[in-house]
Structure formats: C-alpha cells, structure tokens
Amino acid sequence: MPDRYPTMTAADEELVPAMTSWQRHRATLDTALETIRTRSYWSPHPEHPKAYGDGSTGAAAFAALRERGRFEAPGQPGTDAWVGAEVSPYGFPLGITYPHPDPDVLLPAMLAGVPAWRDAGPERRALTCLEILARIADRTPEFAQAVMHTTGQAYVMALQAGGPHAQDRGLEAVAHAYAEQTRLPGHTEWAKEQGRRGTLRMTSDHTPVPVGVSLLIGCNTFPTWNGFPGFFASLATGNPVLVKPHPRAVLPLALTVRIARETLAEAGFDPNLVALAAEAEGEGSARTLALRPEVALIDYTGSTEFGDWLEQHAVQARVFTEKAGVNTVVIDSTDDYRGMLGNLAFSLSLYSGQMCTTPQNLLIPAGGITTENDGHRTFDEVVADLAGAVNRLLGDDTRAAGLLGAIVNPAVTERLERATGLGEVALASRTVDHPEYPDATIRTPLIVKRKEPVENEHFGPIAFAIATASTRDALDVLRRTLRTRGAMTVSGYTTAPEVERALVGVCLDERAQLSLNLTGGVFVNQTAAFADLHGSGGNPAANAALVDAAFVTPRFRTVQVRRPG
Amino acid sequence: MPDRYPTMTAADEELVPAMTSWQRHRATLDTALETIRTRSYWSPHPEHPKAYGDGSTGAAAFAALRERGRFEAPGQPGTDAWVGAEVSPYGFPLGITYPHPDPDVLLPAMLAGVPAWRDAGPERRALTCLEILARIADRTPEFAQAVMHTTGQAYVMALQAGGPHAQDRGLEAVAHAYAEQTRLPGHTEWAKEQGRRGTLRMTSDHTPVPVGVSLLIGCNTFPTWNGFPGFFASLATGNPVLVKPHPRAVLPLALTVRIARETLAEAGFDPNLVALAAEAEGEGSARTLALRPEVALIDYTGSTEFGDWLEQHAVQARVFTEKAGVNTVVIDSTDDYRGMLGNLAFSLSLYSGQMCTTPQNLLIPAGGITTENDGHRTFDEVVADLAGAVNRLLGDDTRAAGLLGAIVNPAVTERLERATGLGEVALASRTVDHPEYPDATIRTPLIVKRKEPVENEHFGPIAFAIATASTRDALDVLRRTLRTRGAMTVSGYTTAPEVERALVGVCLDERAQLSLNLTGGVFVNQTAAFADLHGSGGNPAANAALVDAAFVTPRFRTVQVRRPG
Incomplete structure (x- = not known):
C-alpha cells in the first residue's frame, strides 16, 4: 500500500534542506494553534516602531522599487501587458508597473503545481506559509512604505497595521487552516463486531485536498491586513492563489506575491501557485476573473455593491466578502x-x-x-x-x-x-x-x-x-x-x-x-489577531469573519480512501 | 455584567425537570464527540432487526396513521390546506394528508422562538436534539414502515437505513455542531503588556448565534438518512428548521417533525422551531421557499438539475447539495x-x-x-x-x-x-x-x-x-x-x-x-456514520459531505462581546 503522502521524488529530496531549516517555525505554529484556542494576547511580530530601526532600509528599498519602475514577477507566465498608475496619497506617482496576465495562460499554469503542493500535506504547507510570513516580516519597513504610499496611512500605522498586525492575521489564518485540516486523523482503523459472522475491519486514509484557484481581490485601504487572511488560508489549504490588488494599492500585495513565489520555488514547489494579476485602473478585471471556472474561492474586501454582485454571480465559487456597514x-x-x-x-x-x-x-x-x-x-x-x-x-x-x-x-x-x-x-x-x-x-x-x-x-x-x-x-x-x-x-x-x-x-x-464601555487604550475600530473576530459574517456588512473555522473549512475537502484492513 | 446565557426566566425554570432528565444524554454526546475524532465503529442504536421485536408495533402504528388520514402537527400556524398523495411502491395509497403552510404566516412564527433557543446554548440544544433522536429511536419500527412504504426499500433495509443508521447520522451531526460551536471558549481574558504604559486588559464573551430559517428539501429514496444530518446540524446550531419533504416520501419526515415539536415544547421551547411544509405533487414549492429572505440555509438531496438551480439562485442562503453523479x-x-x-x-x-x-x-x-x-x-x-x-x-x-x-x-x-x-x-x-x-x-x-x-x-x-x-x-x-x-x-x-x-x-x-478491493461485507454503496464521509463535496455530484466541519460551520456565527477587563 502506498504511503499517505507519495514517496519522495527528486524534487522532494531537493526541498529537504529548506524544509529542515523551516522546522524552526513549528514552535511558532504550535503557539499559534494554542492561541487561537485560548484567545489570549500573543504575537511573534514586534509592533513597536523602534524594533524596526529608523525606517531607512524601508525607504531605500521603496526608492529602489520606484527607480526600477517595472516590478517583475520572474517566471510568471502569460503576462500580456505592464500596467500600474498608483499615486501616493502623499502626493506623487509611484511610477511602478506590474504584470497584467492573460488568464487563459496564467490560470492553467497555476493549477500545474497543485498535486505536489497537495501531497506535501498540511504541516509542510503551514511551515512554508510561515517562512513566507517570516520573509515578509523581515521586510516590514519596506512594506510600511508600500502601505503608506498606496493607502495614505500615516507611517506608524502603515508600519503596524500593514506589518506586524497583518502578519499576525496571516499567521492566525495558517493556524486555523492547519487545525481544520488535521481534525481527521490521517489514518484510521475501524472494526465492527458482527457476532458469529466475525469482525468487519477497514482502514481509511484521509487527505485534505484543495478545491481550485483562490482569487484575492484586494482593497485600497488595508491591502495586507485584509488580504493576508484569505491569502494564507487558501494557500495553507493547498489552493493556488491569484492576487488581484486594488489598482491604487498594488505594491504591498505585489511584494507579497514575489516573496511567496521565491519561497515556494526554494522549497521545490511550483512558484506559479501564487501569481499577480494587476489591472489597469477602470479595467474591472475582477469581474472577469471572478467568473472563471478555475476559480473556486474568492476573498473580497470593498464596496457593498461589488460584494453583493460577487455573492450573486460568482456561484461557481465560495465567496468570502467584507463589504460596508454602518457602524x-x-x-x-x-x-x-x-x-x-x-x-x-x-x-x-x-x-x-x-x-x-x-x-x-x-x-x-x-x-x-x-x-x-x-x-x-x-x-x-x-x-x-x-x-x-x-x-x-x-x-x-x-x-x-x-x-x-x-x-x-x-x-x-x-x-x-x-x-x-x-x-x-x-x-x-x-x-x-x-x-x-x-x-x-x-x-x-x-x-x-x-x-x-x-x-x-x-x-x-x-x-x-x-x-x-x-x-x-x-x-x-x-x-x-x-x-x-x-x-x-x-x-x-x-x-x-x-x-x-x-x-x-x-x-x-x-x-x-x-x-x-471602551474608555482606555482599546478602540472599537481595532481588532487583534487571535483574540478578536473582525466582523461576524452574519449581517449585511460581511459574510465572513476574520478568522474562524468557517473561514477555512470551505477551502478544502477531505478525500477518504478506504480498504479492508 | 450579564451571564453569557441570560438568567433563567419562568419558562426556563419549567424546562429544568425535562432538561435534568436529558442530562443522561451527555454521556452519549461525549462518546459521539470522541468518535467523530477517532472514526472508529460505534453506535448507540442497535441495527439487528431482532432488537426491534417482530415489527408488529410499527405495523400497528402505521395502520393507525393511515386510519386517521389527517396527520396533524398540533399548533403549527398558517396551515392553508391539507395535501398528500403518497402511494406505497408496494402497491397501495397511504391515504394520509399533511399541513400545507402559508409561508407568510409560518416563517415569521418560526423565528419567534429563536432567541430562547439561541440563549439555551450549545449543550442544551445538543441534549434536546439527542432527546428527539431517542424518541425517534424508540419508534424505529414505525419509521421502518413509513420508510418502506414511501421509498420502496425492503423492510429490513428500511428498518436499518431509515432507523439506526439515519439516527447515527443525525447524532453525528449533533456532535459536529456541538464541537464547532464550542471551539471558542465562552469567556476569555486578554492582557497585553504595554511597557511603561501598563497593561491593557479585556474580557470577551463568545456566543454562537443562528443565521436564519433552515430549509430541508427531502428526497424520495432516503428521507431520514439523507435528511437527518442537515436537520440536526441546523437545529443544534440554533436555527429553526422548515421541512419540505419529497411529495412521495412525506411520512418519515412528518413523524420527525411531530416528535421534534413535542420534545421542544416539553422543554419549554417554541415548537415552531420545527415545522412541516408538505406540498402537493407537482406544486414545486421548494422553488418558492428556497428564495424566501428568511431562509438562510438549505439542505437538498435530489436531482442535479434542481440542485444546480438552488446553488445558482438561492444566493441569499448557504446551500448544501447532494445531487447525482456517475459512480x-x-x-x-x-x-x-x-x-x-x-x-x-x-x-x-x-x-x-x-x-x-x-x-x-x-x-x-x-x-x-x-x-x-x-x-x-x-x-x-x-x-x-x-x-x-x-x-x-x-x-x-x-x-x-x-x-x-x-x-x-x-x-x-x-x-x-x-x-x-x-x-x-x-x-x-x-x-x-x-x-x-x-x-x-x-x-x-x-x-x-x-x-x-x-x-x-x-x-x-x-x-x-x-x-x-x-x-x-x-x-x-x-x-x-x-x-x-x-x-x-x-x-x-x-x-x-x-x-x-x-x-x-x-x-x-x-x-x-x-x-x-472490497471483497467482503463492506460495500461501496454504504457509508457508516462517524467513520465514513458520504460524498466529498468537491466534485459535481455534491457540494457537501456528510458529516464534516464544513457541513456545520456555515450554520452559525459567533458574536463577541468585549469589555475592558
């Protein structure tokens, strides 16, 4: 009988060095798993600006990105144009262009790497996601610049909400995804006494399997904070993730995509499991992408009008929306x-x-x-x-x-x-x-x-x-x-x-x-990862909450293979 | 500060005697919770026909139902007609009619009892559901007759699949619903050190809350086996359940509704939390009911054509379908x-x-x-x-x-x-x-x-x-x-x-x-509750599996109330 996860191939063996090193994230995962249960305060990501120095590394990196102009996603197939017209709310154009894909080329390519990513299993996927998050965290000052100059957030807020707090939300999603994928044991044995007819025995293997391409439709104001939960929940459950940022806030998610692609490739997985789909302002590519048959999951933050449209029309997908409400x-x-x-x-x-x-x-x-x-x-x-x-x-x-x-x-x-x-x-x-x-x-x-x-x-x-x-x-x-x-x-x-x-x-x-009765240092407009649910998912403002089990369970299915045992 | 569950009202105090007696089901719930995790063989419901005597009590009860003709659901509001034209595949009309509701009257009435049912909390709801199941189990021979003479199943199969095996599936759903509703602690404390600015402290209460009316659209061949999972998953998560049986297989679910209403009333809850919506053959009332704004959940077993229609049109609801496939x-x-x-x-x-x-x-x-x-x-x-x-x-x-x-x-x-x-x-x-x-x-x-x-x-x-x-x-x-x-x-x-x-x-x-390699006494067309997933929910034959976490998590939301602590 085959192992639950296939025997290692050459590609698998190559990934071992990287994976061995990433085993250090197992402790982080374990603490995250404990904390989504206790809901106490915890973060592996420092939030005090001092922890990130004077910000000069971020400013330099941001300047270099603007200098370069074209934001490459090396190896991403199907790019048919370079688009981008971001203007900083602080008053200058970013001058960066990004790959605009032909979905007929890109989407099939994104599915090619799915079997190996699926066969890697929940733990390897979680550790790879934690390595992506660690690399993002290492570049928090750069993300701070990117978030500040696309959203208009002040620097300290861009650093905190766009950096450690967003990373916490991503980590929280990885933990929930891991927890839900491992609720069923990988292997089980079953025995039913039948009296004088003896005992029926069966064994079963349970494998969580992904459901299809996950489309992330980013927002203008919190591209990483609102984007990371869906991004990591889908990736950790085995799905390829196509990131369609808001045309005015591309850079933070473009950086995310590039880091994810690099990390996946380093581990021997197909980097096309994560891809960027920039759009020209006013193109409305989300509408087209959302209805593609390859797209099985959609995460969306934005207007009620378009969120409602997605819920009503993208019926081939499971749609997670955060829309607008009246607080x-x-x-x-x-x-x-x-x-x-x-x-x-x-x-x-x-x-x-x-x-x-x-x-x-x-x-x-x-x-x-x-x-x-x-x-x-x-x-x-x-x-x-x-x-x-x-x-x-x-x-x-x-x-x-x-x-x-x-x-x-x-x-x-x-x-x-x-x-x-x-x-x-x-x-x-x-x-x-x-x-x-x-x-x-x-x-x-x-x-x-x-x-x-x-x-x-x-x-x-x-x-x-x-x-x-x-x-x-x-x-x-x-x-x-x-x-x-x-x-x-x-x-x-x-x-x-x-x-x-x-x-x-x-x-x-x-x-x-x-x-x-909030009268001190906790504010109604802030929710903390691990402790606070963001939205309830049960009133017209949103159909999902960040992050609960319902946010991850629809992102995978479980295949049971049973045999007489 | 109020308790998580409100102080007992007069109605609550009245329910205590019943609830105290139902505490005996806690051990069953605990074993079910353990078994959905281990996936081993277990059932509290005997499957050998001998356990149910010679079947004469069931035959007598079935004869009495046919004799009576009109199947009353005492107290169910909004009945505007009595309908029913079931014919036993064994060659005789059942001669029973059932309440046909005016949804404008019935649906609002079903929502009236929701707050008390919600406030009862996951454990009381689970124990009440287990009492419903116990009363169903006590009448297994009667259900066997009802299932046999609506589906055409042979007696022993109707007894087993329509009785203990269906009850197992219902119990499994209750266990999953309880497990998922209690993943977050009811009350949590959170403390964040802020250096010289002291410590921020918050407390949170987490309450699982229902999402709306759950519509069960029953099937002709396995009304209880396919119907119980959605019925109990929705009821155990606090939702009222409207049961719309297949017009050729009404009786098994009508019995279920009546037993549920009696049990709820005995515990001091509103019996209208469960109601029957019989339809005349060819009326197509499922289409009308499925689009009602009160309906937030739909469980459906039947043709691919109508299942697809529900998935595409009932976008105000979360739709769980089991359709047709080619095995x-x-x-x-x-x-x-x-x-x-x-x-x-x-x-x-x-x-x-x-x-x-x-x-x-x-x-x-x-x-x-x-x-x-x-x-x-x-x-x-x-x-x-x-x-x-x-x-x-x-x-x-x-x-x-x-x-x-x-x-x-x-x-x-x-x-x-x-x-x-x-x-x-x-x-x-x-x-x-x-x-x-x-x-x-x-x-x-x-x-x-x-x-x-x-x-x-x-x-x-x-x-x-x-x-x-x-x-x-x-x-x-x-x-x-x-x-x-x-x-x-x-x-x-x-x-x-x-x-x-x-x-x-x-x-x-x-x-x-x-x-x-099934060569013995386990057959591909049979799946056992607790051990086997029925369908994967990930190919065109079905969008849900019986029973996994994804089957219950969309049926409730969690409301967090936070306070400085």
Missing part, C-alpha cells in the same frame, strides 16, 4: 465621561475614519446622558465635549498628521464636503498640513448633528451625532441599521445592566460584534 | 475474484440500485484481468461471471425481494427499459414477485456491455460493463467522468501498487471518495 455607537451613560470622549475622539480620527470599523452614527438620547464624574450632560453638551476632545487630540498639525494620515482618494473628500449639508455641523473638518508632504490631503473629522439616523455608509472622516428619543429608541435604530445595512462594529456606553443586556440582545439577534 | 468501478486485477464478484453483485442489487452510491459504470480492460485464484479472465468472462453472481444472489424470489425492495417510481422502470437499447445485454433485468405485495414492481439489475462509457446517470438497477483499452484508459475515463459528472463513490480492484497509486491520485485530483 453605530449607542451612548446611554458612562462612569468615565472623559475616558469615553477621548476614546471616541481617537476612533473617529484614526486614519481619518477610513476604516470599515470606524463608528459613524453616534446615537445619543435627546434628553442627554448621565455621567458619574461630570453629572448630567445634555445632548448638545455631549456633542460639544466630543468635538472638544477631537480638537484637543488633533490640535498640533504634526501630531494630527501622524494620526490622520492622508485621504486615500478624492471620492472621500467629495463625500466629506457633501456631508456638511446633512445637518448642523457640530465640528467642522479642517485641513491639516503635513510637515513633509505638502501635496497630501489631510482632513480632520466632521461631526454633524441630526435628528434622524443616516442610513447609508459615509466612508471617511464623517460622523453623525443623532438625537434619539431615548436609549430604547436608539436600540431600535441600531437593530434596524444592523438588519438593513449591517455593521462591522457596534459600540456601547452604559452603566445600566438592563441597557447592557438589551444592547447585547440586539447584537446577538442581528449578529454584530459589540464593544462595551 | 465508477475500475477493475484492474484482484486476489479474490469470487469475493469481488459477490461484493459487486450485492452492491448492484441492494435496493435495486436506487442509491446515489450504487456503481453504474464498470470499467474492465478489453484484454481482461488477472486474478490469483482463477487465472486470467477475459472481459466477456468477467461480465458473465458477474451476471452469474447476481443470478445466484437473487435466484430465490423471496430472498431477492428482501434485497431489492420495490421500484420507487415509474421513471425508474422506464429508464430501465430504455437502457436495454444502449448496448449488448449481458444480464437481463427480470421481474420478481413479492410474497406479500403482488402489486409491487420489483426488478433485478440489468447489465449492458458497451465499448464507450455512459456519460450520464442512470438511476436504478442499471449497470454498464465498459471495455476499456487498458487500465490506464480506464483511469482517463474515470477522471473525465469525475470532472464532468462527479461521483458519490469510486471503487477500484487492483493488486498492482502502481495502479492503486494512480487510482488514488485521480481521486485526490478530482476530489472523490475511493473504496479499494
């Missing part, structure tokens, strides 16, 4: 008024609110709220105090620029201008000058007072303070918003157990993730 | 020729081949095969010997009737007649008289010799012996069939390690379940 904060009462204001001010300001998790609708009783240290505060006082907290946070331009980053594209600025007409402006958005990049567009949050909730998403530095008849009314608004628009995050402030219980009830009913 | 046997060589013939003869005969797992295309090299005990056998000899084995197995009419059962509907007989024109008849199908039911249509398997494979499914007692140029050619045919039509089962006979390796390779590539 709500319910403010009922607090025992730490200043903490609440500071926490909310930070959440509204971080990356100019250009996060799928930034609060938008702040529901505040028209009659005001109770606070422990500051007594009763009227609706207008709460809004004015929040505006004051934002102003204090962003009073210094240099500090403000470091928190806000740059506006990612002109549509955000246009939306911001239009939003001033939606109610009474309680806090005007102001322009901030960047000390280094005079052409960057940097804007502080706008807060608009309204009597009615705003039903659709206003992506960017736009918040609405909405006067509700009561907290009960706010909960009704929340439920309606969750049901019709969904939300990536819900936040609540209350000291009343019955309000807390009702708020939890609405979030359980409508399947939304809830953060309660 | 192939590759015969290369054997060291137990008589064992092989006997095993295949049984597989072709059981329930007149009316199983989604029955082999159809037998690929045999035109040059014949090698056997250890019987030397070289030509293609014609192998086919003739197989025909002889079938004849020996079915030589006695009474014994034959007990193995074949009755033809489920006239479409099968028509297909059988047409198939005689598809090649040279090597074994003619003959009519068998039933000792007790003269009006039953009972037919033995037809074997047709061909030079070309038959590309589409011929459901029923129809097998094709196909002369291939070589075993290598047979593997090419197998691969092509798997890719275009899919298969629930693949079977192979070979003594050559390189052939075995190649056969395994094709099945891994095309994601098909393979049984090798």
Whole structure:
C-alpha cells in the first residue's frame, strides 16, 4: 500500500534542506494553534516602531522599487501587458508597473503545481506559509512604505497595521487552516463486531485536498491586513492563489506575491501557485476573473455593491466578502465621561475614519446622558465635549498628521464636503498640513448633528451625532441599521445592566460584534489577531469573519480512501 | 455584567425537570464527540432487526396513521390546506394528508422562538436534539414502515437505513455542531503588556448565534438518512428548521417533525422551531421557499438539475447539495475474484440500485484481468461471471425481494427499459414477485456491455460493463467522468501498487471518495456514520459531505462581546 503522502521524488529530496531549516517555525505554529484556542494576547511580530530601526532600509528599498519602475514577477507566465498608475496619497506617482496576465495562460499554469503542493500535506504547507510570513516580516519597513504610499496611512500605522498586525492575521489564518485540516486523523482503523459472522475491519486514509484557484481581490485601504487572511488560508489549504490588488494599492500585495513565489520555488514547489494579476485602473478585471471556472474561492474586501454582485454571480465559487456597514455607537451613560470622549475622539480620527470599523452614527438620547464624574450632560453638551476632545487630540498639525494620515482618494473628500449639508455641523473638518508632504490631503473629522439616523455608509472622516428619543429608541435604530445595512462594529456606553443586556440582545439577534464601555487604550475600530473576530459574517456588512473555522473549512475537502484492513 | 446565557426566566425554570432528565444524554454526546475524532465503529442504536421485536408495533402504528388520514402537527400556524398523495411502491395509497403552510404566516412564527433557543446554548440544544433522536429511536419500527412504504426499500433495509443508521447520522451531526460551536471558549481574558504604559486588559464573551430559517428539501429514496444530518446540524446550531419533504416520501419526515415539536415544547421551547411544509405533487414549492429572505440555509438531496438551480439562485442562503453523479468501478486485477464478484453483485442489487452510491459504470480492460485464484479472465468472462453472481444472489424470489425492495417510481422502470437499447445485454433485468405485495414492481439489475462509457446517470438497477483499452484508459475515463459528472463513490480492484497509486491520485485530483478491493461485507454503496464521509463535496455530484466541519460551520456565527477587563 502506498504511503499517505507519495514517496519522495527528486524534487522532494531537493526541498529537504529548506524544509529542515523551516522546522524552526513549528514552535511558532504550535503557539499559534494554542492561541487561537485560548484567545489570549500573543504575537511573534514586534509592533513597536523602534524594533524596526529608523525606517531607512524601508525607504531605500521603496526608492529602489520606484527607480526600477517595472516590478517583475520572474517566471510568471502569460503576462500580456505592464500596467500600474498608483499615486501616493502623499502626493506623487509611484511610477511602478506590474504584470497584467492573460488568464487563459496564467490560470492553467497555476493549477500545474497543485498535486505536489497537495501531497506535501498540511504541516509542510503551514511551515512554508510561515517562512513566507517570516520573509515578509523581515521586510516590514519596506512594506510600511508600500502601505503608506498606496493607502495614505500615516507611517506608524502603515508600519503596524500593514506589518506586524497583518502578519499576525496571516499567521492566525495558517493556524486555523492547519487545525481544520488535521481534525481527521490521517489514518484510521475501524472494526465492527458482527457476532458469529466475525469482525468487519477497514482502514481509511484521509487527505485534505484543495478545491481550485483562490482569487484575492484586494482593497485600497488595508491591502495586507485584509488580504493576508484569505491569502494564507487558501494557500495553507493547498489552493493556488491569484492576487488581484486594488489598482491604487498594488505594491504591498505585489511584494507579497514575489516573496511567496521565491519561497515556494526554494522549497521545490511550483512558484506559479501564487501569481499577480494587476489591472489597469477602470479595467474591472475582477469581474472577469471572478467568473472563471478555475476559480473556486474568492476573498473580497470593498464596496457593498461589488460584494453583493460577487455573492450573486460568482456561484461557481465560495465567496468570502467584507463589504460596508454602518457602524453605530449607542451612548446611554458612562462612569468615565472623559475616558469615553477621548476614546471616541481617537476612533473617529484614526486614519481619518477610513476604516470599515470606524463608528459613524453616534446615537445619543435627546434628553442627554448621565455621567458619574461630570453629572448630567445634555445632548448638545455631549456633542460639544466630543468635538472638544477631537480638537484637543488633533490640535498640533504634526501630531494630527501622524494620526490622520492622508485621504486615500478624492471620492472621500467629495463625500466629506457633501456631508456638511446633512445637518448642523457640530465640528467642522479642517485641513491639516503635513510637515513633509505638502501635496497630501489631510482632513480632520466632521461631526454633524441630526435628528434622524443616516442610513447609508459615509466612508471617511464623517460622523453623525443623532438625537434619539431615548436609549430604547436608539436600540431600535441600531437593530434596524444592523438588519438593513449591517455593521462591522457596534459600540456601547452604559452603566445600566438592563441597557447592557438589551444592547447585547440586539447584537446577538442581528449578529454584530459589540464593544462595551471602551474608555482606555482599546478602540472599537481595532481588532487583534487571535483574540478578536473582525466582523461576524452574519449581517449585511460581511459574510465572513476574520478568522474562524468557517473561514477555512470551505477551502478544502477531505478525500477518504478506504480498504479492508 | 450579564451571564453569557441570560438568567433563567419562568419558562426556563419549567424546562429544568425535562432538561435534568436529558442530562443522561451527555454521556452519549461525549462518546459521539470522541468518535467523530477517532472514526472508529460505534453506535448507540442497535441495527439487528431482532432488537426491534417482530415489527408488529410499527405495523400497528402505521395502520393507525393511515386510519386517521389527517396527520396533524398540533399548533403549527398558517396551515392553508391539507395535501398528500403518497402511494406505497408496494402497491397501495397511504391515504394520509399533511399541513400545507402559508409561508407568510409560518416563517415569521418560526423565528419567534429563536432567541430562547439561541440563549439555551450549545449543550442544551445538543441534549434536546439527542432527546428527539431517542424518541425517534424508540419508534424505529414505525419509521421502518413509513420508510418502506414511501421509498420502496425492503423492510429490513428500511428498518436499518431509515432507523439506526439515519439516527447515527443525525447524532453525528449533533456532535459536529456541538464541537464547532464550542471551539471558542465562552469567556476569555486578554492582557497585553504595554511597557511603561501598563497593561491593557479585556474580557470577551463568545456566543454562537443562528443565521436564519433552515430549509430541508427531502428526497424520495432516503428521507431520514439523507435528511437527518442537515436537520440536526441546523437545529443544534440554533436555527429553526422548515421541512419540505419529497411529495412521495412525506411520512418519515412528518413523524420527525411531530416528535421534534413535542420534545421542544416539553422543554419549554417554541415548537415552531420545527415545522412541516408538505406540498402537493407537482406544486414545486421548494422553488418558492428556497428564495424566501428568511431562509438562510438549505439542505437538498435530489436531482442535479434542481440542485444546480438552488446553488445558482438561492444566493441569499448557504446551500448544501447532494445531487447525482456517475459512480465508477475500475477493475484492474484482484486476489479474490469470487469475493469481488459477490461484493459487486450485492452492491448492484441492494435496493435495486436506487442509491446515489450504487456503481453504474464498470470499467474492465478489453484484454481482461488477472486474478490469483482463477487465472486470467477475459472481459466477456468477467461480465458473465458477474451476471452469474447476481443470478445466484437473487435466484430465490423471496430472498431477492428482501434485497431489492420495490421500484420507487415509474421513471425508474422506464429508464430501465430504455437502457436495454444502449448496448449488448449481458444480464437481463427480470421481474420478481413479492410474497406479500403482488402489486409491487420489483426488478433485478440489468447489465449492458458497451465499448464507450455512459456519460450520464442512470438511476436504478442499471449497470454498464465498459471495455476499456487498458487500465490506464480506464483511469482517463474515470477522471473525465469525475470532472464532468462527479461521483458519490469510486471503487477500484487492483493488486498492482502502481495502479492503486494512480487510482488514488485521480481521486485526490478530482476530489472523490475511493473504496479499494472490497471483497467482503463492506460495500461501496454504504457509508457508516462517524467513520465514513458520504460524498466529498468537491466534485459535481455534491457540494457537501456528510458529516464534516464544513457541513456545520456555515450554520452559525459567533458574536463577541468585549469589555475592558
């Protein structure tokens, strides 16, 4: 009988040196496996900027990429054009072009290496993925530059969210993929007593097998953080991954693809298991690629409109979407008024609110709220105090620029201008000058007072303070918003157990993730790998959560080979 | 702070007596949890007919149901008609009618009880499901009658496959659902050291929450065996389940619904969490129900045409399908020729081949095969010997009737007649008289010799012996069939390690379940709960496997409530 994994071929023997060295990642994998279970804090990737030196290596690498101009993916077949028109939100064109593939050539080539990758088994695949992540981590300052100058994130955020935090999410996905692929033992024995007819005996081998090409459709604002989970979940389960970055944020994922291809080749696997499909701006190649019969998995982060289109049309694939929602904060009462204001001010300001998790609708009783240290505060006082907290946070331009980053594209600025007409402006958005990049567009949050909730998403530095008849009314608004628009995050402030219980009830009913009484250094718009689920996958904002078992189990099937034993 | 599960209400307190008694199922759940991991043999449900007495209680209960005529589902709202026209394949109308619902009334009512069922948590839900299964198991002889007289299965098969084996599959689904819902701890604590800025601490509660109404679209041939996995997986994950049986096989699932409703009510839950939606023959209500916005999950067993339609159109739901495939046997060589013939003869005969797992295309090299005990056998000899084995197995009419059962509907007989024109008849199908039911249509398997494979499914007692140029050619045919039509089962006979390796390779590539060298008492068309995956979910025959983690993880989401800790 054959082994579960075929006897080593020449190619396998060649990969042994690399694989032997990568066995050092086994300890990392084991800790990750333990941590997805305990949900405690852990990361192998330092997050303090000091850990990455002064950033000069990254700046030099970024300059060299721009100097070179053409971003080669050596050996990737079927390139029929070189495209790319990225412009840094800090005010200059990147001047880099990337391979644009002919899918009729590239997709079949991506499938050629699948059997060897499948036969390598879950552990080798996981260790190879961890080596890819380790090489990405080694180049975090370069990724920081790439993320900063495609998304507009400020440098420190680009470094952290685009670097260690994204790498954590990727590692988390690898751990989940490994855990799910190894739930069934590789080999089992079965014996059924049949009385005087003796005993039936069977043995079975269980092999996790991939399902087809996995298409990653990247987003503009968090190309690595939102991209790595699907990328690594699919690769670790044996699927080739085709990366179609957002045309304005190609570089971070192009670097990822190149590192992955190099690592795979070094281990003796086919580098075409990972490939890049850059598109020209406005080409809309995601639509074409998503309907290809070779594509069995799609990971998408972006607009609700296109996410819905994918879910409805790419029926040959399993589609994982993170779309848009309307994130709500319910403010009922607090025992730490200043903490609440500071926490909310930070959440509204971080990356100019250009996060799928930034609060938008702040529901505040028209009659005001109770606070422990500051007594009763009227609706207008709460809004004015929040505006004051934002102003204090962003009073210094240099500090403000470091928190806000740059506006990612002109549509955000246009939306911001239009939003001033939606109610009474309680806090005007102001322009901030960047000390280094005079052409960057940097804007502080706008807060608009309204009597009615705003039903659709206003992506960017736009918040609405909405006067509700009561907290009960706010909960009704929340439920309606969750049901019709969904939300990536819900936040609540209350000291009343019955309000807390009702708020939890609405979030359980409508399947939304809830953060309660955040007044310190944890913010509703941030989720930590291993501990926090990003989205619930159960309301209109997203059909998947980062990262749970449901995010990886559809990416492979199990083939059982049974024999009399 | 509230408990993870809300404080007991009056209704909860009332359920305690029932729940306390059902704690006895915890040991069964624990063994099931262990067995889905070890994949060893285990069942709490005896399979020997003797365990169920002489069947008279079942016959009496069945007679009483027919006598009563109207099958009430007490308390189920929105019934606008009574429908039902089941005719036993053994030759008499059942004369039973069932509630036909107005979905505008029934579906909202099914959602009303969801919060309490959700708040009960995974363990209480699992124990309630196990109590439902225990009550079903107590009435196995009645289910045997119901299954026999809707599907045409012979009594012993109806008893076993429709009784204990189906109950095992349901229990397996409950175990998987419980395991997946409890992967995340209910409560976690998280602490992140921040150097001189102190330590960030958070706590999180994780609650599995249901996704919406689960629609079970039942099949004609195995209403309980194919229906229980989805039914219990959805109910155990907190979803209400609407059961739409096949119009020719309503009774087994109607009994299931009634028992579930009684059990839920006894535990203080809303009985409308489970409801029956009978349809008139030809009404096509599955199409209407499948597109309802309340429906978030669909389990379907049946034709490829409608399964494909569901996958393409019911995009608001997660659709689990088992459709049709073309099951192939590759015969290369054997060291137990008589064992092989006997095993295949049984597989072709059981329930007149009316199983989604029955082999159809037998690929045999035109040059014949090698056997250890019987030397070289030509293609014609192998086919003739197989025909002889079938004849020996079915030589006695009474014994034959007990193995074949009755033809489920006239479409099968028509297909059988047409198939005689598809090649040279090597074994003619003959009519068998039933000792007790003269009006039953009972037919033995037809074997047709061909030079070309038959590309589409011929459901029923129809097998094709196909002369291939070589075993290598047979593997090419197998691969092509798997890719275009899919298969629930693949079977192979070979003594050559390189052939075995190649056969395994094709099945891994095309994601098909393979049984090798079955010559004894295990048959390719049977899969055992806990040990065997039914289908792979990775080829065109089905998009789901019974039962793996992927079968349950999409049925719930996890809501995380986090607080500073």
